[in-house]
Amino acid sequence: MIDFSPLYQQLQGTALEPLAIALPGLLEQNFSPARHGDLPRWFAALEALPVIEPVKVDLNANAITVGDENSCSAEMRETIEAALRQLMPWRKGPFSIHGVEVDTEWRSDMKWDRLKDHIQPLNGRTVLDVGCGSGYHCWRMAGAGAELVIGIDPSPLFVVQHQTIKHFIGDFNTYVLPLGIQDMPARLHGFDTVFSMGVLYHRRSPLDHLIELRDNLRHGGELVLETLIIEGQQGECLMPEQRYAKMRNTWFIPSCATLELWLRRCGFRDIKLVDASTTSTAEQRSTSWMTYESLIDYLDPDDHSKTAEGYPAPMRAIITATRP
Numbered sequence: 604m605i606d607f608s609p610l611y612q613q614l615q616g617t618a619l620e621p622l623a624i625a626l627p628g629l630l631e632q633n634f635s636p637a638r639h640g641d642l643p644r645w646f647a648a649l650e651a652l653p654v655i656e657p658v659k660v661d662l663n664a665n666a667i668t669v670g671d672e673n674s675c676s677a678e679m680r681e682t683i684e685a686a687l688r689q690l691m692p693w694r695k696g697p698f699s700i701h702g703v704e705v706d707t708e709w710r711s712d713m714k715w716d717r718l719k720d721h722i723q724p725l726n727g728r729t730v731l732d733v734g735c736g737s738g739y740h741c742w743r744m745a746g747a748g749a750e751l752v753i754g755i756d757p758s759p760l761f762v763v764q765h766q767t768i769k770h771f772i773g774d775f776n777t778y779v780l781p782l783g784i785q786d787m788p789a790r791l792h793g794f795d796t797v798f799s800m801g802v803l804y805h806r807r808s809p810l811d812h813l814i815e816l817r818d819n820l821r822h823g824g825e826l827v828l829e830t831l832i833i834e835g836q837q838g839e840c841l842m843p844e845q846r847y848a849k850m851r852n853t854w855f856i857p858s859c860a861t862l863e864l865w866l867r868r869c870g871f872r873d874i875k876l877v878d879a880s881t882t883s884t885a886e887q888r889s890t891s892w893m894t895y896e897s898l899i900d901y902l903d904p905d906d907h908s909k910t911a912e913g914y915p916a917p918m919r920a921i922i923t924a925t926r927p
Contacts, residue, residue, distance in 0.1 A: 604634075604646075605766050610778050613751065618793035618821070619729070622753075625788055626780070634759055634781040645763040648689035652770050653679045655701060660772050662746025665697065665712040667739060669771045672702030690764050692893040695736035700771050708893035711739045713886045714800065714829065718921050721877040723825045725749040728795035731819055734802035738765035738779040744798075745775040753794075754779040755787070790818045800829035804847075809855050813869040820926040826871060831856045832879060832920040837864055841914065848901035848910040848917055859920050871924035882917040 607626065614623035636642040655675050661668040672680070684703045687693075696707030726748035732741050735754030738761070744752045756762065756779060765779035784802075797819050799812070806812040816826055833841045835858035847853035857865065863874050887898040898917070903909040908916050 604630075605762070607778065607780070609774075610753075613776075619791065621788035621791060622793075625786075629782055629786050630780075633757065633786070634762070639759050642759055642763075645690060645760060648686040649763055649767055649770070651682065651686045652767060653682055655679065655771065657771060657773060662742050662772075662775065664699075665710075666699040666704070667696070667742045667768065667772070668699040669768075670701040671699075675701045687767060688892075690760065690767060692895060693737065693764065694761075694893055695739040696892075698739070698768060700768070706890040706892050707737075707739075708887060708890060708897055710886045712743075714921075715740060715743050717878045717880070718827060718829070719743075719747065721875070721921070722827050722923055723796065725796060729753075729793065731755070731794040731797045733784050733797065733799040733816065735765075735779055735798075736761050738768065738777065740798065740800070741765070741777045741779065742768070742772070742775070745777050749796075750776065752777040755782040755784065757781060757783045784812065784815045784819075787815070787819060792818065792821050794819050794824060795821060796825045796827065798827045798829075800827070803828065803830040804854060804856055805852050807854050809857075810865055810869060813865060813871075817869055817871065817926050822926060824926050826866075826924045826926065827921070828862075828866075828924065829919060829921045830862070832862065832918050833858055833915055834918070835861070837861055843912065843914060846912055847914055848898075848912075849896070850901075859922075862920065862922060866922070866924050870927065872927050873923075873925040875923050877921040877923055879918060879920040882919055 611623045614620050657669050658674045680702055693705050693707045695709050695711045696705050698705040725744055727750050730744050730749045730752045732754040735756050738754045741752045741754040759781050762779050762781045797816050799816050803809050833856050837860035839858045840861050841856040843853055866874050884899050889897040
């Protein structure tokens, strides 16, 4: 198992102490080999990693980087790559670990570049990243000066992936927990910044999700929201008949104006549209580290402006807002 006791100790006596109290039970519920049959194999990959003193760590490069091709032996590099490949698919990244280039499905650095200059400075802030995947953006937040970054994602594979990167990089006060937003203590009001990127359209009740995000923020804290959108006026929203871009669990895709209305109705202020752009096959694609279908397979082969089902192709918006 992964040792989260340093996080428990850090949260004691803070606004986030209710999370520390709830976490042991949540870990037992959400992160047990009895529930997830692949966990023993993933933990074995984690235990197989060699111990190498980090000689260079860069959390601000496009690829989260530790060491290079000269910082360990060729045999060690082969061991590292074999262990990391046991944890495929790698979806969010990229990473460069002692010369092993983990070319993930998403070029998550491109999303970070679109938002980093438009958010409140993260220096000294306590940050929650909802639906964080392998924790790539958590490392970027730490690189931007965040004091504590907690990522949550219900997939145990992503938690183990983050721990493998942490094994080489070191602590930097970042954690990824096997939780969904619904597992967080109610009305925590403890984070300076909350990120929710690529989550809203998976929620059956998007307004409830926005309220959950709001209730994790302190007064004056900032929400950074990234989600699928459609072109349209206020009040317009796409609810797919069944699948959208081959995804089964896509519920509501609003226009930007509708999304801003939802945020206002949920009590947010200072709402700003940072970016709206079509997702490209340079940003999301299959690689040797994620060999399943990706964006190109989700689109109409004869018209890439449409999904395979005939809906508008994926567009994504980034919006910032403040909890009063």
